[in-house]
Amino acid sequence: MFAPGHITGFFAICKSSNKLKTGSIGAGITINRGVNIELKKGNGDVFYNDKKVDICVVKKVVEYYKEFGYNDDYDIIFSSDFPLGSGLGMSGGCALILAKKLNETLNLNENYVEIAHISEVECGTGLGDVIAQYTKGFVIRKAPGFPINVEKIAVNDDYYIIIEIFGKKETKEIITNEEWIKKINEYGERCLNELLKNPTLENFVNLSYKFAVNTELINEKILDICEDLKFTVGASQSMLGNTLFCISKKETLDDALSILKNPIVCKVYY
Numbered sequence: 001m002f003a004p005g006h007i008t009g010f011f012a013i014c015k016s017s018n019k020l021k022t023g024s025i026g027a028g029i030t031i032n033r034g035v036n037i038e039l040k041k042g043n044g045d046v047f048y049n050d051k052k053v054d055i056c057v058v059k060k061v062v063e064y065y066k067e068f069g070y071n072d073d074y075d076i077i078f079s080s081d082f083p084l085g086s087g088l089g090m091s092g093g094c095a096l097i098l099a100k101k102l103n104e105t106l107n108l109n110e111n112y113v114e115i116a117h118i119s120e121v122e123c124g125t126g127l128g129d130v131i132a133q134y135t136k137g138f139v140i141r142k143a144p145g146f147p148i149n150v151e152k153i154a155v156n157d158d159y160y161i162i163i164e165i166f167g168k169k170e171t172k173e174i175i176t177n178e179e180w181i182k183k184i185n186e187y188g189e190r191c192l193n194e195l196l197k198n199p200t201l202e203n204f205v206n207l208s209y210k211f212a213v214n215t216e217l218i219n220e221k222i223l224d225i226c227e228d229l230k231f232t233v234g235a236s237q238s239m240l241g242n243t244l245f246c247i248s249k250k251e252t253l254d255d256a257l258s259i260l261k262n263p264i265v266c267k268v269y270y
């Protein structure tokens with residue numbers, strides 16, 4: 001079972017006393033690399049790329065399924081193309097496929113998307129990834145949480161999404177900090193209104209770049225490389241990580257790859 005990575009280009013944070021209505025508005029793209037899951041009879045240990053880990057959302061999802069009779073008698077094994085904390089939605093992806101896998105394994109029909117979303121919100125590790133990863137594609141989130149209110153924008157298959165990860169960033173530190181929330185919400189709402197007027201990948205990546213610069217979330221190294229990649233459709237920083245993403249057509253792909261040291265080439269995942 002697979003969950004795609006999710007690149008958030010820009011977002012705004014929407015808090016509610018109802019966790020189902022807490023989330024984010026904004027826009028992002030899911031990609032054809034992400035995270036897979038396997039369950040093996042065991043004692044509830046969690047592994048991510050062969051390392052034993054402690055992931056808040058995984059613990060939360062397990063807690064919810066224990067209420068439905070799960071005995072925590074499986075080891076949970078994730079294998080991913082991306083490290084945790086790189087702003088590519090791996091916490092949300094782990095939550096989504098674990099909840100779905102437990103539904104399947106325990107022959108349950110629980111609303112696994114809601115359970116995964118609430119788990120992310122409770123952990124402070126995500127707000128809109130789960131909904132975007134469930135929807136798939138180029139996804140504009142027009143309202144936070146549930147009921148799901150998104151626009152899924154059709155794009156042709158000519159685009160490549162190039163990723164380079166420069167380090168980690170703890171999502172929780174940003175989305176629980178009032179100063180960051182103020183800047184994120186001011187620019188995130190503006191970008192969403194602009195994208196809805198012209199919902200194209202070109203406009204998306206350029207608005208994402210403006211968001212990253214205006215919120216001061218972008219790091220200097222990624223800023224410099226974005227300038228060097230101006231000959232492509234565009235480049236920006238994936239939120240919330242220290243990860244560059246570039247959207248390129250085939251004719252500029254080789255030149256873009258020559259600028260990057262450890263590029264990961266992806267396609268939009270539907």
Ligand SMILES: Nc1ncnc2c1ncn2[C@@H]1O[C@H](COP(=O)(O)OP(=O)(O)O)[C@@H](O)[C@H]1O
Nearest residue numbers: 054056084085086087088089090091125170171
């Ligand atoms: N080695 C690790 N590196 C980064 N996060 C880790 C690691 N091990 C466990 N975690 C947990 O994984 C989650 C990462 O969430 P987040 O920062 O949103 O990542 P992502 O951007 O990949 O969704 C956090 O709960 C963090 O505590």
Ligand SMILES: CC(C)(COP(=O)(O)O)[C@@H](O)C(=O)O
Nearest residue numbers: 008024087089126127128240
């Ligand atoms: C941007 C973020 C709040 C976090 O994304 P990540 O760092 O990938 O967990 C995401 O959940 C969103 O609402 O768009």
